[in-house]
Amino acid sequence: MDKKDDEFMDIVNNFFKYDYHDRGMLKWKGFFLSDHTAALKREFNKPKIVTKPKQSLELISKRLKLSWQYKINATIQLQNVSTDEELEQLEGIIQGYNGGMIILKDVEDKLHEIEIDNIRYVYVC
Incomplete structure (x- = not known):
């Protein structure tokens, strides 16, 4: 240098x-x-999920059947608690059932297998 x-x-x-x-x-x-x-x-x-009252198995089954039969949207609240410490909730159309399980196709076309015993509340619109 x-x-x-x-x-x-x-x-x-x-x-x-x-x-x-x-x-x-x-x-x-x-x-x-x-x-x-x-x-x-x-x-x-982000909308907060409101905890719905537990429905009877008979009412849950009727509403699931309506969604499957008429291909209308169902909102299902599960017993599971998510990472946000809220009950999990899925929305979609029931595609079928197998034993104690239902198959739900959500709004993003993903399929979910859900145990009927794990369902807390069903709303059909």
């Missing part, structure tokens, strides 16, 4: 040693804040 390169490197080293202040994680704060705000909005706007 020649003398000019040495002087330049001295200037650069002095700048980083005495003048430059790295803000560390502070410079990333804006990114985290916008992502966090978006997640909070999604969570806040």
Whole structure:
């Protein structure tokens, strides 16, 4: 290296040693804040599932049959508790049954096998 390169490197080293202040994680704060705000909005706007009263097996069976027979939408609340500590709820049309199980096709065309004993409430609309 020649003398000019040495002087330049001295200037650069002095700048980083005495003048430059790295803000560390502070410079990333804006990114985290916008992502966090978006997640909070999604969570806040998500509808809360209201716990429905437990129906009799006879009423559940009648409503499931209506959904299957007339191909109308059914909302099924299960006994299972989700990760959000709410009862799980599925919506779709009953496609069939097999023994103590029903097959529900949800609004995204996914099939779910559900034990009838695991159903808490059925609403048919």
